Amino acid sequence: MRRFKCPIERISDWHPRLFLELHTVACVSVMRSYSASPAVFEVTCENIVSDWLGEETQFMLEVSWAEETENKAERLRSTIQTKPLVEMAASSIAFILTPNIVNLGQLDVTNYGDRADYRSLDQQSVLEISGTETASELGRRHREKIKQALENPFRSDAYVIVCAFSKFGFLIRFSYHQSEE
Amino acid sequence: MKNLTTKPNTKVLKEMMSQKSEILSKAQALSEIGISETAESLWLSAAYYEEHIAPMLDLLGRELEAAVHRISAASCYEKAGDIERAVNLYRAALSGPLQDNTRLDVQNMLSSCLEALNS
Numbered sequence: 001m002r003r004f005k006c007p008i009e010r011i012s013d014w015h016p017r018l019f020l021e022l023h024t025v026a027c028v029s030v031m032r033s034y035s036a037s038p039a040v041f042e043v044t045c046e047n048i049v050s051d052w053l054g055e056e057t058q059f060m061l062e063v064s065w066a067e068e069t070e071n072k073a074e075r076l077r078s079t080i081q082t083k084p085l086v087e088m089a090a091s092s093i094a095f096i097l098t099p100n101i102v103n104l105g106q107l108d109v110t111n112y113g114d115r116a117d118y119r120s121l122d123q124q125s126v127l128e129i130s131g132t133e134t135a136s137e138l139g140r141r142h143r144e145k146i147k148q149a150l151e152n153p154f155r156s157d158a159y160v161i162v163c164a165f166s167k168f169g170f171l172i173r174f175s176y177h178q179s180e181e
Numbered sequence: 182m183k184n185l186t187t188k189p190n191t192k193v194l195k196e197m198m199s200q201k202s203e204i205l206s207k208a209q210a211l212s213e214i215g216i217s218e219t220a221e222s223l224w225l226s227a228a229y230y231e232e233h234i235a236p237m238l239d240l241l242g243r244e245l246e247a248a249v250h251r252i253s254a255a256s257c258y259e260k261a262g263d264i265e266r267a268v269n270l271y272r273a274a275l276s277g278p279l280q281d282n283t284r285l286d287v288q289n290m291l292s293s294c295l296e297a298l299n300s
Contacts, residue, residue, distance in 0.1 A: 017199045019207035022214060076214070084213045106195060109202040109209075110253035111227070111260070113290055116209050121190060121198065153249045153283040 027092035038064035046175035090131025201230035228257035
């Protein structure tokens with residue numbers, strides 16, 4: 001099985017116009033609860049067209065982090081609630097998958113009520129991201145997010161990334177869905 | 182993949198969106214960790230960008246996207262505590278083309294703002 005390795009701190013280089021410092025720290029905060037560096041994710045892909053992936057539908061993602069980030073992570077856990085922390089962690093992982101597995105080009109962020117929405121300006125597609133610390137919830141959450149993503153206000157196609165961080169391991173569902181309209 | 186655009190984004194528009202995304206992503210992150218005073222000025226700045234991005238999209242014939250940026254502007258003003266401007270922008274978004282589910286969401290967002298204004 002193919003393996004992609006990277007330090008989590010690289011996401012700021014790949015997305016220089018997004019503020020991701022806290023996302024990076026949040027991700028380490030969640031990963032270190034279950035694993036030492038590097039954390040290894042099993043990624044299952046659906047309808048993903050990627051030069052790097054080729055015909056494969058699964059690969060391993062190995063995410064490492066620096067000691068300095070780990071120190072910040074320890075402090076962050078006490079200042080932020082678990083749900084947003086896990087959502088920010090999942091966003092960090094998503095920002096590894098794009099651009100490295102699928103390059104969506106420039107991402108635009110909009111605010112919609114209480115949530116952040118991400119959209120590719122180059123591919124006319126939205127990026128829906130979610131995270132959970134309950135591994136058994138992964139499938140249900142993924143289905144929910146597909147539905148939500150396809151109801152996006154742009155009527156665009158959707159990439160959905162759902163991450164599960166738990167003591168049973170790290171799992172990711174990464175899928176692409178065409179809008180029906 | 183479908184191309185829903187009538188005209189492509191201009192370089193200036195993409196740069197504005199890029200600057201706005203930088204500010205907005207910072208506002209969202211700082212709000213999550215409770216640094217609300219710093220976030221407030223960022224919300225206002227992001228709202229200002231969104232408010233100017235929307236008519237540029239209108240000019241390109243991309244009214245649906247323009248409406249979404251008006252919703253984003255309204256949400257940012259709401260986060261910054263400028264409810265009156267949020268109300269105006271939610272109303273402006275509702276006057277444009279929206280998907281049924283988005284329209285319902287925006288009507289609810291508008292109702293919340295009107296309740297806050299009347300309380």
